[in-house]
Amino acid sequence: MLMRRGCAIAVWLVLAAGASVAQVLPADDTILPAVVRIDVYVDPPDLLSPWQKAGVEHVTGAGILVGRGAVLTAAHVVADAVSIEVQSAFSAERSVAEVAYIGHECDLALLRLEDPRFLAEVEPVPIGATPAPGTELRIYGFPIGGESVSYSSGIVSRVQVGTYVHSAEDLLLVQTDAPVNPGNSGGPAIASGRLAGIAMQTLEDAENIGYLVPAAVIRHFLDDVSDGRYDGFPRLGVRLQDLGSPALREYLGMPPGTSGGLVIRVDDGGPADEVLRPGDVLLSIGGRPLANDLTVDLPGIGRVDWSAAVRSRQIGEPIELEWLRGGERRRARIELTPHRPLVPGRHTAEVPRYFVFGGILFQPLSYEYLRDYFEDPPAELELWATDRNVVTPDRHELIIIQQVLPDPVNRGYQDWADLVVETVNGVRPRDLDALAELVDTATGEWLAIEVGDGRRMVLPLAEARAARERILRNFGLDDDRSPDLRRRSPGPADRPNAPADRGDRRKPRRAGSAGEAGPRGPAGTGA
Template identity: 35%
Template sequence: MKRLLVGVVLLFASAELFAQQNTPPLQREETPPAGPHQINTPPLPPPPEEGAPPLKPTATVPPVAPIVVAAPKQPNGRIQKSLVRITSTEVEPDYRAPWNTGAIGRGVGAGFVIDGPRIMTNAHVVSNTRYLTVEREGDPNKYPARVVFVAHDCDLALITVDSPEFFKNMVPLGFGGIPELESTVSAYGYPIGGERMSVTTGIVSRIDFQLYTHSSIDSHLAIQISAQINPGNSGGPVMQNAKVVGVAFQGYSGDIAQGVAYMIPTPVIRRFLTDIKDNHYDKYVDLGLTYSKLQNPAQRRYLGLPDDGRGVIVDTVIEAGPAGKVLKQGDVLLSIDDHAIASDAFVELEGERVEMPEVVERKFKGDKVKFEILRDRKPMTLRIELDTVWPYQMQAHHYDTRPRYVVYGGLIFQPLSLDLLDAYQTADPRVRHYFDYFIVEQIYLQHPDVIVLTNILPDPTNTYLAAYRSSIVDEVNGKKIATLNDLAQAFAETPDRFVIKMIGQGPPLVRTNSHPLQRDRRAKSRGTASRGTGDGSLRNCPPLLECPPKSRLVSSFSSCSAAPLRFGQRRSRLLRRCNRNNCLSSGSMLPGRDTITFGHGKSARPFPNAR
């Protein structure tokens, strides 16, 4: 029985296998491969048979539109046609060895083309420059440039390029007004020395008076922006609605504040451009006074003032300033040019509240300003003719000029200034006091130049004089010393000895008047070397002043055998000639026993019309 069942199973399996081997395969419809320009689509459905219900229509997929990337908007136009890259080779004066050339440096800044054609930039971009080049976008050439006007008190300058090819296809930029708070502005330049234009965007954060660090003494209207401004942005335009609303010029470093940068607004720019219309820059004018707010009710009642929120009180009047002979300490200023002065020293000007000095800021040398005041509780109307205040210059940085100095027997005497303090970093309390209170205590009346013995060069005759370093000169042989010229003339005399009395010092410094020239040469050779003072052929030379090339900043001397010449006979004539030619004046030597080394530069102007 089992054998029968196994046989049946094997029979059915054999039959199934035979059927599979003899069945023909199914015919599949093959589709040709898609060509390079064909799209694989599913086959169309067969047409409906007669009498069959119609097929429902199928939705068709619309074609996909191509994505087009739009070019970024340029709200200020093509700035590349107006922006330039400025490279300056400069020579920094050496106040520690003023007879030397000084350190050579290189800096990069920005500028932009305005009507003229001229290029506007910052004064600190071109200060102390000896060689200047500019580059424009898309041009591999570097064009030599020259400074036309420079205003160190507001950190603005104009330069130009003599090549007629440079300004072709360049587009001058126009100026706008003061931007609104929280409005967007864009700053253009070449930060960190880059060779391609950089753009940063920010908002207007604050509009206020700020110290302009280039001079370190002048405060003008400035606008704070959040756009990043770094070295290389200086002199570049800050734009809004295709108009220049400012010039980038200063900001805080990252370790002090983040995103705090400043631009020079258009009122300051327009004043600079107006000032130079007569081909001469007269600088900013000032009243020459200090004042205090009158917000204390008790103080107002004491002065007899009503509680109307008006008036400030005069603290100090600088006698050398325009207000010196008009206003007095204790005067109460009520209005300026018919603008009421609030008790916080603000006035309403063109719909904006600004500080009172802004009214004076917009005026020029020779203009008058009207004050309504109270003096001893009596109302008065006064007018003041505006001018510069020269005592302020002692506390300002100076550029494009040589340090002034007198060297006698290895003793270096220099007038006190901010640049001198920066060079020596002196901590002498008397020197610091004379600097800090030069104006407030009106020290300038007795000492227009505060003459400091800044250094004592190494020499056997100077071995025991270290205690006199940083002393202030008061008298030489009983003669009061008020200026550096007074000191030079005192040393030009021929007494047996010089008795130099210092302010606040004990015993005077005493020097014999024998062979100071040899001591000067010997001391300089041991200290900082000076060009042209290495041999003995200069002993009997008359004073010589030359106009060296602008690319050089050195003392010029000449070997000769001319007869001795008294101090000041030819030197003043040559100085005038140098000033007419707008050259840097050089050092000079006086002959024989009267010989000193005298550095000039206070009146020298290395750039035409740059005063």
């Protein structure tokens, strides 16, 4: 759906050109004036060399006017944008735009038009309800093969919780058989004259299976930013196992006719921490009974994965939980505080977080890194991104040695890459900030790092500190850490900023056999 010029298109966001042909627009179309083409120049970060950018690319997508001077589109169309122009479907007139709010989780962005006169006479399109299966849709956009606006028609096949490729988040989505082609990203899906969804992705190697951000998620996003800030979608911070086994239900002491889900993991610091425990049976969420197959019935939506009952709320809202513990029913009202998983879908700061010491490049692992740089991700990292993706008291980020920048001080380790950091001088770093502090304040002769497979890397501490300037100079770094990381003594003083080579040093995707896009989901389900 995202059309890139001069570069390969991520297969998960694009449906290969097929037999479907965009239809000619009827003369009496009332939605057309609110449809816009979006031309974007992006300069994304290079996660392999996070101190620099990957290089400028041109991408195109579509959008829809939802308010005076406000255009809604897909987040992946305008992510990392350095220039945005919006063009009317009716004329060659253009307006510069900027991102007012972006929700990477839900793949939505709200653009603010710079010229108040642009589209001033056009009526914004009202937001409707999430369309039910069988609903007829019309999807507008600027697909590959032409420059003018067009539309494709189809019906809603199903409404379910599924993975958003842009963020690896599991949210409500709509599946449709209406063709969604390169250039349709961000385009509106219209049902009965109202906005029913935003085109975002397709199913790889399948014909005419496209996915939309549904109206319910659009409303959540717009309600969220109405206070001038994007907070995101809450999560409970637990993982559940289904209770389809009668033997397991009897073993847990569940009364006949009772249904629910077995709590198998609880994130440290999450909203449910200190309320739920592994071994509890969660019975209801927000007053909605939880079925043994881990689904709930949502009004206007139907039966979907239980996580939708949590993620349909706003961060900061209360939610009621009911559960069994040792055969006793318990209830609590908790606040849905902000919480992110151990391995997030995307890098969590505007500048990707990193730390370099002795040429060792440390980074928090993200799904984005696995998706964009591997055809077949390392098994251990894929496991951490799925089944082991649980926050614990001693681990709030999963820190990896992403690569080693060759230098005499790190001889013997220069082929080490994509390894989980277990300990630094015998201490497990809770997150990247803690790792930087362990290194900055280290004393003695050696710095010893143990990785996930049991191997150890040992650097001479004084020599590694002395090599800092040489390594920064040789690899074009301004600093040995991202701007968010503080420096602590007895590490060296900050080096004055120096010009760095910001040219395109993007490295090829790491070798591996062709495989599915991104990590597979875990056996249990979490939110």
